[in-house]
Amino acid sequence: MRNLFLLIAISMIIVSCNKDNNNAESNYARIVIKGSISGSNLKSTGTKSESLLSLSDAKKVLVFNSTGYQLFNIEDNAFTASATSGTATALAFLDANNQYIGALCAGGLNVLPLVSLKDGDNTVIDLSSLTLEGTRVIPTNNPIGNEINLNEDEIAWYKELGAYYESLSKNIDADNDGVPDILVKKEFNISTLFDIYCGSWGLNDTPPQINDTAHFFINYAMRIAGGKALIPENENIVLSGPEGSPYTDIIQPHYATGPDCFIAFFKREAPAPQGYPFGSAFLPFAQGIYTVTIDNKSYTLNYSNINAKYFFILAEPTVHTNEANEVVSVSIEYRDMNQALVTAENYVFQTQVTLDGFQGNRICQVGTLWENPEAKTNTELYTFILPEPVPLANIRSVGVCYVDMIGNAYNIGFIQ
Numbered sequence: 001m002r003n004l005f006l007l008i009a010i011s012m013i014i015v016s017c018n019k020d021n022n023n024a025e026s027n028y029a030r031i032v033i034k035g036s037i038s039g040s041n042l043k044s045t046g047t048k049s050e051s052l053l054s055l056s057d058a059k060k061v062l063v064f065n066s067t068g069y070q071l072f073n074i075e076d077n078a079f080t081a082s083a084t085s086g087t088a089t090a091l092a093f094l095d096a097n098n099q100y101i102g103a104l105c106a107g108g109l110n111v112l113p114l115v116s117l118k119d120g121d122n123t124v125i126d127l128s129s130l131t132l133e134g135t136r137v138i139p140t141n142n143p144i145g146n147e148i149n150l151n152e153d154e155i156a157w158y159k160e161l162g163a164y165y166e167s168l169s170k171n172i173d174a175d176n177d178g179v180p181d182i183l184v185k186k187e188f189n190i191s192t193l194f195d196i197y198c199g200s201w202g203l204n205d206t207p208p209q210i211n212d213t214a215h216f217f218i219n220y221a222m223r224i225a226g227g228k229a230l231i232p233e234n235e236n237i238v239l240s241g242p243e244g245s246p247y248t249d250i251i252q253p254h255y256a257t258g259p260d261c262f263i264a265f266f267k268r269e270a271p272a273p274q275g276y277p278f279g280s281a282f283l284p285f286a287q288g289i290y291t292v293t294i295d296n297k298s299y300t301l302n303y304s305n306i307n308a309k310y311f312f313i314l315a316e317p318t319v320h321t322n323e324a325n326e327v328v329s330v331s332i333e334y335r336d337m338n339q340a341l342v343t344a345e346n347y348v349f350q351t352q353v354t355l356d357g358f359q360g361n362r363i364c365q366v367g368t369l370w371e372n373p374e375a376k377t378n379t380e381l382y383t384f385i386l387p388e389p390v391p392l393a394n395i396r397s398v399g400v401c402y403v404d405m406i407g408n409a410y411n412i413g414f415i416q
């Protein structure tokens with residue numbers, strides 16, 4: 001029963017779509033990012049362009065992370081873009097024909113982590129004049145350490161994420177027709193779901209019990225969301241790769257559509273090793289180039305696997321009951337692997353709590369992940385009030401699922 005239950009719980013989460021960023025309406029604050037283009041003579045050697053481009057050719061700024069892409073125009077050699085506070089965001093520069101010129105590289109980082117901001121959500125990041133070196137777009141004003149207050153360790157940490165954003169930047173034109181896919185609602189968003197069984201949830205004054213962190217089992221899934229114009233006629237989406245040494249064990253266990261997208265999950269199923277708490281193990285996908293085939297048309301997607309160590313923290317739930325022994329709320333504490341409390345906002349963008357019954361049935365969900373109409377109200381990370389009390393005796397497990405600031409998700413399971 002336990003194995004069955006856990007597998008069902010895994011398949012039930014995260015089916016909501018990303019919002020259409022061009023009609024952004026969100027509770028999440030937007031951080032203004034502006035800059036100007038100087039008449040640099042340095043030429044791009046970008047692989048996406050056949051002719052050499054200079055930054056003065058740039059006409060659009062593409063702001064993106066693994067949950068979405070958004071375009072802003074450059075007019076009179078200047079732009080004012082915005083990105084969601086609490087996320088880590090990259091900027092790419094495109095010419096009038098949507099050719100890739102280069103990506104922002106500030107203080108050695110090719111991503112702007114929009115956390116620890118100088119003036120909070122009112123912070124304006126003025127990159128000032130930008131110049132091109134190769135495909136790196138260098139700002140005169142480096143916001144890292146100024147508007148974005150990171151220490152040396154954090155800067156080193158984000159540098160390690162460079163390859164991840166480089167990989168995402170290559171997915172702006174998955175059908176290789178030279179047009180950014182977001183312009184024709186054919187964009188792909190690719191991310192990783194980590195599924196981790198952690199121990200027992202807390203109950204009132206009894207704290208959660210966490211398993212030995214050295215022996216956590218992590219299951220992996222690749223989540224691919226596709227824009228409205230990509231929604232297939234049937235659910236059959238084929239993922240193959242990575243290029244060079246393709247897997248033979250990829251399955252598609254879950255599929256959903258929303259008004260503006262489809263979402264498919266892919267897993268690599270393997271027999272469970274001895275002592276494993278799940279019925280099957282789901283292996284990680286290697287970094288590389290994958291092909292997605294939808295309605296007989298193929299798309300190229302770059303995937304960069306992020307080690308769970310970067311943004312995985314222990315989101316530990318405690319269930320609170322009333323006099324009738326009904327669950328009324330769930331509180332979350334966020335701790336590192338040494339059980340020290342951490343500032344969740346530096347890791348976590350959104351959190352959702354789910355309560356499931358003994359048949360794997362979903363009893364209650366509080367909070368919603370990703371950006372969709374329901375998620376707009378979800379800015380809570382710590383306290384989750386149930387819409388109505390639920391008998392404690394009906395609860396078999398508690399799941400805490402959060403999306404990290406680079407767009408990957410962690411489903412952290414607890415049973416009693």
Ligand SMILES: [Ca+2]
Binds near residue numbers: 177
């Ligand atoms: Ca395209």
